[in-house]
Amino acid sequence: MIKMIGQRAIASILSLLVLMVLVFFLSRLTGDPAVLFLPIDATEQMKEEFRRLHGLDLPIIQQFWHYIVDLTQLDFGDSLRKARPALDVVLEAYAWTLPLALITMSLVVVAAIVLGSLAAFNVGGFFDRLVSIISLIGASAPDFWIAIVAIVVFSIGLGWVPTSGVGTPWHWILPIAVLFIRPFGLVVQVVRGSMLSALSSLYVKTARAKGVKNTRLIFVHTLRNGMLPVITVIGDQAAAMLNGAVIVETIFGFPGIGKLMIDSILQRDFNVVLAAIMITALAIFVMNILIDIAYSVLDPRIRN
Amino acid sequence: MSDALLTVKNLTVDFHTARGTVHAVRNVSWSVSRGETLAILGESGSGKSVSASAVMNLLDIPPAEIVSGEILYEGKDLLKVSPEEHRALNGKKIAMIFQDPLGHLNPVYSVGWQIIEMMTAHGRPKDLARKRALELIARVGIPEPEKAMKKYPHQFSGGQRQRLMIAMALMLKPDILIADEPTTALDVTIQAEVLALLKELQAETGMAMVLITHDLGVVAEIADRVVVMNKGVIVETGTPREVYHAPKHPYTQRLISAAPGKGEIKLLDETSPVLLRVEKLQKTYGNFDALKGVSFNLTRGQSLAVVGESGSGKSTLARTLLRLEDADSGHAYWKDKDLITIGQRELLTVRREIQMVFQDPTQSLNPRMSVYDLIAEGWDIHKLMPNKAERRKRVIELLEQVGLAAEHVDRYPHQFSGGQRQRIAIARALALEPELIICDEAVSALDVSIQAQVVALLDGLRQRLGISFIFIAHDLGVVRDFADTVIVMKSGEIVEMGPTEQIFDAPREPYTQRLLAANLDPDPDVQAERRAALTDA
Numbered sequence: 056m057i058k059m060i061g062q063r064a065i066a067s068i069l070s071l072l073v074l075m076v077l078v079f080f081l082s083r084l085t086g087d088p089a090v091l092f093l094p095i096d097a098t099e100q101m102k103e104e105f106r107r108l109h110g111l112d113l114p115i116i117q118q119f120w121h122y123i124v125d126l127t128q129l130d131f132g133d134s135l136r137k138a139r140p141a142l143d144v145v146l147e148a149y150a151w152t153l154p155l156a157l158i159t160m161s162l163v164v165v166a167a168i169v170l171g172s173l174a175a176f177n178v179g180g181f182f183d184r185l186v187s188i189i190s191l192i193g194a195s196a197p198d199f200w201i202a203i204v205a206i207v208v209f210s211i212g213l214g215w216v217p218t219s220g221v222g223t224p225w226h227w228i229l230p231i232a233v234l235f236i237r238p239f240g241l242v243v244q245v246v247r248g249s250m251l252s253a254l255s256s257l258y259v260k261t262a263r264a265k266g267v268k269n270t271r272l273i274f275v276h277t278l279r280n281g282m283l284p285v286i287t288v289i290g291d292q293a294a295a296m297l298n299g300a301v302i303v304e305t306i307f308g309f310p311g312i313g314k315l316m317i318d319s320i321l322q323r324d325f326n327v328v329l330a331a332i333m334i335t336a337l338a339i340f341v342m343n344i345l346i347d348i349a350y351s352v353l354d355p356r357i358r359n
Numbered sequence: 360m361s362d363a364l365l366t367v368k369n370l371t372v373d374f375h376t377a378r379g380t381v382h383a384v385r386n387v388s389w390s391v392s393r394g395e396t397l398a399i400l401g402e403s404g405s406g407k408s409v410s411a412s413a414v415m416n417l418l419d420i421p422p423a424e425i426v427s428g429e430i431l432y433e434g435k436d437l438l439k440v441s442p443e444e445h446r447a448l449n450g451k452k453i454a455m456i457f458q459d460p461l462g463h464l465n466p467v468y469s470v471g472w473q474i475i476e477m478m479t480a481h482g483r484p485k486d487l488a489r490k491r492a493l494e495l496i497a498r499v500g501i502p503e504p505e506k507a508m509k510k511y512p513h514q515f516s517g518g519q520r521q522r523l524m525i526a527m528a529l530m531l532k533p534d535i536l537i538a539d540e541p542t543t544a545l546d547v548t549i550q551a552e553v554l555a556l557l558k559e560l561q562a563e564t565g566m567a568m569v570l571i572t573h574d575l576g577v578v579a580e581i582a583d584r585v586v587v588m589n590k591g592v593i594v595e596t597g598t599p600r601e602v603y604h605a606p607k608h609p610y611t612q613r614l615i616s617a618a619p620g621k622g623e624i625k626l627l628d629e630t631s632p633v634l635l636r637v638e639k640l641q642k643t644y645g646n647f648d649a650l651k652g653v654s655f656n657l658t659r660g661q662s663l664a665v666v667g668e669s670g671s672g673k674s675t676l677a678r679t680l681l682r683l684e685d686a687d688s689g690h691a692y693w694k695d696k697d698l699i700t701i702g703q704r705e706l707l708t709v710r711r712e713i714q715m716v717f718q719d720p721t722q723s724l725n726p727r728m729s730v731y732d733l734i735a736e737g738w739d740i741h742k743l744m745p746n747k748a749e750r751r752k753r754v755i756e757l758l759e760q761v762g763l764a765a766e767h768v769d770r771y772p773h774q775f776s777g778g779q780r781q782r783i784a785i786a787r788a789l790a791l792e793p794e795l796i797i798c799d800e801a802v803s804a805l806d807v808s809i810q811a812q813v814v815a816l817l818d819g820l821r822q823r824l825g826i827s828f829i830f831i832a833h834d835l836g837v838v839r840d841f842a843d844t845v846i847v848m849k850s851g852e853i854v855e856m857g858p859t860e861q862i863f864d865a866p867r868e869p870y871t872q873r874l875l876a877a878n879l880d881p882d883p884d885v886q887a888e889r890r891a892a893l894t895d896a
Contacts, residue, residue: 257462266449
């Protein structure tokens with residue numbers, strides 16, 4: 056198992072290297088930051104000055120070399136917009152996104168597993184239909200619309216929670232609730248399907264012949280088997296959330312990584328974009344390894 | 360039967376399916392007493408497992424519906440007790456073991472965990488359960504019980520898994536053990552061991568056993584009484600001896616006459632020219648030697664059986680001959696061309712001349728192709744029979760040759776029974792007018808009566824068309840009926856090779872003798888004699 060994780064880590068590092076190269080050259084194709092960043096009436100001299108200051112006047116290969124050397128020292132350069140190290144700016148945003156993603160995904164996992172499993176056990180019954188309808192709505196409702204409706208109803212109409220920003224725990228409620236809906240809808244359907252097929256397995260028949268109680272049958276015998284396909288979907292959803300919930304963060308004025316990335320792209324703040332992409336990629340690779348570990352913990356057949 | 364421990368009375372169960380209601384069993388009654396073994400004998404679809412599932416409350420309701428009847432145990436009707444009461448009886452008073460223990464054991468928990476759970480699920484303390492589990496694992500013959508407890512189902516062999524399943528079932532010393540085809544997926548020698556273990560354990564504990572099986576040999580070996588089921592109804596009841604020697608119902612008579620291994624032994628035509636010469640064929644997977652230098656000759660019109668237990672290399676032999684897998688070394692001369700080294704173009708010709716029929720026609724026939732497409736596909740691949748009208752005519756001829764009819768030509772595989780599907784697979788093989796057909800366990804999945812028909816069909820084809828057969832099988836009875844020459848394989852090597860008569864009547868090698876001794880005879884008297892001989896020895 057350690058060998059497997061080692062192999063995955065090496066593969067991940069190689070992918071990161073490829074990504075580093077791609078990101079650098081692709082970002083240079085989008086236009087001249089001097090034109091965009093300086094005021095529209097900036098003189099050619101000011102632009103030259105700006106380029107020299109940020110090393111943008113050097114041949115592209117040389118820029119690339121500097122970029123690689125800096126990266127090896129975890130130096131992504133300064134943010135053009137904030138005049139601070141880009142890495143710091145990104146990590147600050149992550150300090151907001153990470154708890155948002157973690158709390159939301161934990162709620163999604165618990166709720167989806169419990170409701171999906173119970174629905175599978177009562178397949179065709181009222182509860183099953185209710186869960187199916189809710190999950191279908193959740194999986195298909197556009198989050199920007201839900202976000203706006205939620206603000207109108209709960210913030211403006213009822214005045215229970217703030218409309219946007221951060222500061223108090225109350226500020227977190229709407230973003231989490233809105234982010235929760237879509238992954239919950241998807242995961243609950245996968246849990247239900249996976250548990251349905253696990254519940255019709257032969258080992259469940261054995262457990263029933265042993266006189267095992269129903270709750271134990273569902274949550275001990277079947278769940279661990281049914282979780283295997285679910286983990287993959289949870290991983291996908293968590294990865295999407297680590298990428299930053301761009302729309303939700305923007306609507307709620309939540310200073311997370313998604314909002315930071317959009318702002319930086321619009322303003323051609325290359326260094327921040329680079330740092331954000333690399334850190335996000337790193338986070339996703341770490342999470343994939345965690346998923347592999349989860350797999351092998353759950354299924355002994357993968358372990359050896 | 361006043362001392363009956365468990366009685367099923369007039370049980371009728373329906374299954375409500377999309378295609379209408381099926382009467383799974385009608386008016387089934389049987390009972391079993393302490394220390395007694397009752398066998399429920401039937402072919403697939405006979406409903407032989409339904410009453411046992413009702414006893415264990417394992418029927419899914421719906422689609423199943425218990426229309427009428429009662430199941431009496433200790434003065435209570437198990438069909439009327441609450442689910443909670445029933446759950447408390449399951450495993451504790453009435454335990455069950457199943458066919459294919461790999462599927463029936465939970466893959467993600469250690470076997471120790473699963474065996475211990477049998478007791479903890481009924482409120483017994485864990486340390487006591489652990490002690491008993493260790494005792495029983497040792498008792499059923501698994502080495503190093505402490506280590507075995509920590510292992511997972513996939514780390515054991517099929518026979519060991521069934522032993523572990525038995526250990527689990529006996530944890531709470533049940534009054535009744537229900538065994539549903541407990542030895543069906545096992546090799547003959549392992550089957551004999553597991554049945555012997557069940558008998559010993561029964562003698563020790565005095566439990567009653569209900570054994571569900573399709574195998575007359577198992578009935579002859581272990582049962583005190585047998586009920587024969589056909590199409591959801593009990594057609595006959597009696598001792599194995601009564602039922603075998605004087606079957607009253609026409610169905611039982613048919614079933615017993617279809618039992619393989621009783622026909623005349625075929626003789627090899629020694630004047631036939633050699634068709635295939637295999638020399639020192641070798642194949643290794645990693646560090647497992649699947650074939651360790653296998654050599655033999657096959658003549659035109661010969662039916663050569665390859666027998667052996669799982670892992671003996673018999674299927675690898677077939678796969679390397681067809682180049683579905685590449686041999687590491689050795690030769691196989693087919694009309695002077697070496698099958699092992701010829702190029703792709705020549706291989707295409709050879710693949711027309713050598714056809715294969717697989718074990719499971721459900722999986723080897725593409726479910727989205729009609730019978731016509733399945734049979735005609737080979738002509739497309741080999742660019743034969745370009746005329747559409749002729750093709751259709753020939754497909755119908757082939758279907759008639761294998762005992763199907765013209766009306767079947769546009770149907771799909773799922774519309775046929777297992778035996779009919781295997782006939783389609785044979786028709787497909789015949790379409791290319793092969794000179795050799797390799798059958799890899801081609802009749803193993805079929806019911807006995809169907810099996811006999813398919814074997815007769817293959818033999819007819821051999822005689823009429825002069826086709827040679829390599830017949831890979833583990834069922835010695837079928838081999839005895841079909842083959843004129845037998846190769847016995849073990850661990851990738853040929854142990855013994857010779858005319859069928861010699862192998863069956865005067866086997867030279869101890870391994871062949873063991874294999875034959877472990878093979879169960881449908882005649883209870885023969886089995887009793889063998890048991891007596893074993894005890895004397």
